[in-house]
Amino acid sequence: MMSVRFVWIPLLGCTVAAINPAWSQPVSTDAAFPAKTVRIVVPIAPGGGADIQARLFGKKLGESTGQSFIVDNRPGAGGVVGAEVVAKSPADGYTLLFTTAQLAVNASLNKNMSLDPVRDLLPVSIVSTSPLVLSVHPSMPVRNVGEFVALARKRGGDLVGGSNGTGTTSHLALEMLNQIARLKLVHVPYKGGVPSMTALVGGEVDFGFTTVLTIQPFIKLGKVRPLAVTTSKRSTSLPDLPTMKATFPDFEIDNWYAFFVPKGTPRGLMNRLNEETLKALKSKEIAEYLARDGGESIGSTVDAAGAHYRKEAEKFAKVVTAGNLRAD
Numbered sequence: 439m440m441s442v443r444f445v446w447i448p449l450l451g452c453t454v455a456a457i458n459p460a461w462s463q464p465v466s467t468d469a470a471f472p473a474k475t476v477r478i479v480v481p482i483a484p485g486g487g488a489d490i491q492a493r494l495f496g497k498k499l500g501e502s503t504g505q506s507f508i509v510d511n512r513p514g515a516g517g518v519v520g521a522e523v524v525a526k527s528p529a530d531g532y533t534l535l536f537t538t539a540q541l542a543v544n545a546s547l548n549k550n551m552s553l554d555p556v557r558d559l560l561p562v563s564i565v566s567t568s569p570l571v572l573s574v575h576p577s578m579p580v581r582n583v584g585e586f587v588a589l590a591r592k593r594g595g596d597l598v599g600g601s602n603g604t605g606t607t608s609h610l611a612l613e614m615l616n617q618i619a620r621l622k623l624v625h626v627p628y629k630g631g632v633p634s635m636t637a638l639v640g641g642e643v644d645f646g647f648t649t650v651l652t653i654q655p656f657i658k659l660g661k662v663r664p665l666a667v668t669t670s671k672r673s674t675s676l677p678d679l680p681t682m683k684a685t686f687p688d689f690e691i692d693n694w695y696a697f698f699v700p701k702g703t704p705r706g707l708m709n710r711l712n713e714e715t716l717k718a719l720k721s722k723e724i725a726e727y728l729a730r731d732g733g734e735s736i737g738s739t740v741d742a743a744g745a746h747y748r749k750e751a752e753k754f755a756k757v758v759t760a761g762n763l764r765a766d
Contacts, residue, residue, distance in 0.1 A: 475507070476506070476531070476532050477534065478495070478534045479520045479523050479533065480511050480512070480520060480536050480537070481514070481518070483630075486631070487693075491565070492536040493509050494718075495536070495724065496508065496509055498717075498718035499715070502718065516547075516765060517538070520535065520537070521555060524698065524700055525558040529703040530703070531699065531707035531710070531711060534562070538607070539607050539691075539692070540607065541696075542751040543607070544765075546751070546755035559698040560698060561697070561740070562697040562743065563715045563736075563738050564695070564736045565695050566735055567669070567693070567733060568731060568733035569649075570607060570608060570649060570668040570691065571679070572664070572667075573645065574586065574663050574665060575639075575643075576661070578645070581663070583682060587619050590623060595623075595624055597621075597623050598623075599625060600642070600646045601628065601647065602627075603628065603766075604627045605765055607693045608631075610754060611668055612647060618689055632652070634646055638656075639661045639662060649732070654675065654676075654732065657676075664679055666681060666685070667679050667681055667682070668682050668691045669681065669690065673732055694736070695733075696743060696747070
């Protein structure tokens with residue numbers, strides 16, 4: 439029987455089931471898994487980082503197991519549509535969710551979901567992570583984070599930042615900076631990374647938090663000026679950039695990618711999926727993509743993924759609550 443300890447977390451505004459570290463689930467005896475096609479639901483439109491990674495993993499998982507792993511894009515409502523599809527699917531290992539850290543944001547941001555992302559979806563593995571880059575339009579008279587903050591304070595609520603959309607990590611990074619540095623930066627949501635990047639390059643917004651893959655070509659062309667990365671360590675793709683933590687020790691946010699399954703999925707199946715996922719992560723194709731993307735391989739265990747997911751949900755809940763944020 440699964441051991442469950444209920445903990446009241448005021449910041450989430452709901453009761454979250456804190457599963458014990460063992461993530462005790464019924465163990466499957468189906469040694470033949472997978473015996474049919476496995477569906478990978480991606481709650482984001484085709485072409486983005488999550489979609490590309492999901493398709494690479496699907497290819498390698500198919501080669502390893504001898505079964506087809508197909509990608510099913512279900513965008514909408516900031517990732518909620520796809521998450522609900524998986525949460526309501528049979529807990530048999532044949533419907534997976536491949537998504538980003540936005541799922542942990544939705545645990546507190548979106549009050550109208552038919553699921554509890556922390557309770558109803560279990561992570562199989564955090565497979566990779568990618569930093570965001572705080573960048574400004576070249577017309578901005580700042581060269582580092584300290585100068586950016588000083589200018590923001592001088593100009594009050596006059597600096598405008600674009601994001602990939604409400605509830606994305608690029609949005610939460612902006613709000614986190616507002617709260618930690620006591621700023622009044624203005625948030626403008628766009629429908630994805632490309633429109634947000636276009637707005638920054640065109641001077642429509644003053645700054646933004648953007649993925650390494652999206653920002654790198656514009657850095658080389660001098661169309662934007664990067665100031666810092668948001669992860670705890672410097673990026674291997676942009677090693678000369680300092681971290682935000684160097685200025686604000688409590689500032690850390692990344693865009694991680696992970697596989698999830700519906701609650702009730704047997705632990706044996708989760709272990710098998712984790713094993714195959716880690717094997718695929720070592721492939722040349724995925725390693726090369728992550729290198730180009732500015733991402734880093736993680737490949738966590740089931741237990742480590744669960745602990746990280748719950749910690750992230752609580753961290754984002756603090757930002758959401760302090761900023762009184764709401765889904766569009």
